[in-house]
Amino acid sequence: EAHLVESGGGSVQAGGSLRLSCKASIFTWNRVCMAWFHRAPGKERGGVAGLAGEGSERLAESVKGRFTISKDNANNTLYLTMNNLKPEDSGIYYCAADLIYGCQIKSVYDSRWYQSQYYNYWGQGTQVTVSS
Numbered sequence: 001e002a003h004l005v006e007s008g009g010g011s012v013q014a015g016g017s018l019r020l021s022c023k024a025s026i027f028t029w030n031r032v033c034m035a036w037f038h039r040a041p042g043k044e045r046g047g048v049a050g051l052a053g054e055g056s057e058r059l060a061e062s063v064k065g066r067f068t069i070s071k072d073n074a075n076n077t078l079y080l081t082m083n084n085l086k087p088e089d090s091g092i093y094y095c096a097a098d099l100i101y102g103c104q105i106k107s108v109y110d111s112r113w114y115q116s117q118y119y120n121y122w123g124q125g126t127q128v129t130v131s132s
Contacts, residue, residue, distance in 0.1 A: 002026040002121040004095045009126030016085050016130070022078040022095030022123055029076045033103035035119060036069060036080045040091040047096075047114030049080060052103035058113045063089075085130045095123040 008020040026032055035050035035058075049069035050058040057069055068081040078095055096119035098106075106112040 002032070002097050002099060004097060004121055004123035006093065006095045006123040006126040009093065009128045011129040011131065012085055014086055014130055014132050017081070017083045018085065018128060020080040020082065020093055020095075020126060020128075022080075024076045024078065024095070024097065026076060026097065026099070028099065029073065031099075031102070033098040033101070033106060033119075034069075034071065034078045035096045035098075035113060036078070037094040037096055037116065037119075038089070038091055039094070039125075040088065043091075045094065045116055047116075048093075050103075050106065050113040051078065052107065056103075056107075058106075058110070060114060082128070085128075087130045087132045090128055090130045092125040092127055094125045097121040 003025040005023045037045050038048045039045040048060045048063050051069045066084045071078045098119045112118040
């Protein structure tokens, strides 16, 4: 079982930065596979960043060089550091956790890092608005 709560969203100008946080209530924190998803207005939700238990990072091509995913194991918190934000980054960001498939299978099939169906728990989302 898992409960995820995102925070840190807000409104910024293009080129600005935000750091999103996901506080997780997960007893098996060291064995979960975590990710951040983005739902832009009028579009389907898609993964932007994933983090394996061992710390390896996966990033969508659109955010490479701008976003970084990290976690604080001591506090069961996942972060998404967002730099050089663009208007197209606007939307709702969701924290996701997979306690069933694990990161290993996503490492074998890379596309699964970015697909909602391979995650089992979701936060409520936090809104990010980037103005030009």
